[in-house]
Amino acid sequence: MLSLSHVSKHFGGLHVLEDVSFEVPTGSIFGLIGPNGAGKTTVFNLITGLLQPSSGSIHFAGNNLAGMPPHRITRRGIARTFQNIRIFREMTLLENVIVGMNPHLSYGVAGLLLNLPGYRRAEARARERAMELLSWMRLDGKADLLADNLSYGDQRKLEFARALATEPKLLLLDEPVAGMNPAEKIELMEEIRNIQARGYSIFLIEHDMRFVMNLCERIAVLNFGRIIADGKPEDIRSNPAVIEAYLGRDEDEGADAEIAA
């Protein structure tokens, strides 16, 4: 569905990503993990068009995304959430979600100025769909609250609903459980599984190993801008390069042996 081939990103002399290639399969939950500063969010920024790759290509459903502005990429079916939640705080939950439907509301200027039936129908449909998406996240009871009043976990769920409102085929989640307590993490894991069950493909970046291992069907590992492993969770878990990236090399082995002796 989405494939990156030989993607590199340099900021001046800083090589953030180097020859990154992987493929996100349709219908699954795919995870990209790696230590802090490995370049994970940069991958999302490249896919969504906020940054342009220095070299390499990104293909989604047969189209090359390079050079396309973010709003066009969203309209092609990729939606994302952010590591530091970016909801519209001064809007109600319902308005937040309806903003995501913007590109799909097709009525003319005459329709909206004169309150014509076509405009009213489109707006009514958008509200209905927004309520449905909110109910998927169990937020429909709070539809008229200002988004700013939500708890952290609910804000994340609102961001999910808003992303789904763009009618994506692929949903990118940037560290969805960052800063959540264990109960919220489990709840969110359920929500992500539910979203997948409704037919969406999911690509998430995460940090929390246990969360990723339980959720993802396939995982790629990024370290210092390079993919060091790509495979099923059980293979990743036992991959020595991954263990080294996360825990560091055991340089004290010799010393330990000396003490033991």
Next chain:
Amino acid sequence: MSEFLDSFWATYSTLVLSLGVNALLALSIWLTLSCGLLSLANAAFMGIGAYAAALLTLQVDAPFAVALAGGAALPALVALLIGIPTLRLSGVYLAMATLGFGEVVRVAILNMEITGGPLGLNDIPLKTEWWHVGLALLLVLYVLARLRRSKIGRAFEAIKEDEIAARLMGIDVTASKLLAFTLGGAIAGLAGALNAHFTFFLSPREYGFENAVDILTMAVLGGTSNLAGPVVGAMILTLLPELLRSLKDFRLATNGLILVLVVLFMPKGIVDPLRWRGWQGWRVWCRNK
């Protein structure tokens, strides 16, 4: 009674018409603010509109409706042209660029032959009736109210709150900003065109930095969270100097003091429905105690 009305109108017609014109100006900057753009070009757009309309009347004897349409269309066209390069700026940088544009317009008007240079344009026939201004104000309020309730208004609001998130919701941010800027230019131009036809006389001095700041003050003082705010702000800023006339030498100082106090105690403007709701909540709380 009608005698009283006649003498009232003779004395205050300019003031009443200014109320409407200033309300239009405040709404024009409200529109760009609602899209998160701090643009100070509206005084210049007003000037372009005023000169365009006055010249249509003076030079080609155009019907009033045509002069007004020209006064709205020319600044909109200019806004479109300068918006394409400048709207990639944000915050104070955009404010500086648009202020610079305003100065360019002022100096251009000052040095052009057709605009009468520093002498301005004189003997513009009186054509603006009170209902012209009233109708223009109602029309603009209606259009803006409809926009607010549509995908366009929601796109503006989203851009104001978080541009990157808006972009990733599939909103064409550049096109939306250009629309707000252009429409704002048209409204300011219309205000200028109406103004030109009751002041008899235009000079480039009236469209400088001070006026740009005045327009912004009206919108911010009234409150930018809804459409009533800019109208109320324009009323207050237009009437206040008149009401304080009896203070003579202390008039401007008092005027400034009142503005400072309002901004200090009502930072979100005078018309702020959220604060009113807050007051109601407080009353309920007092009653229940």
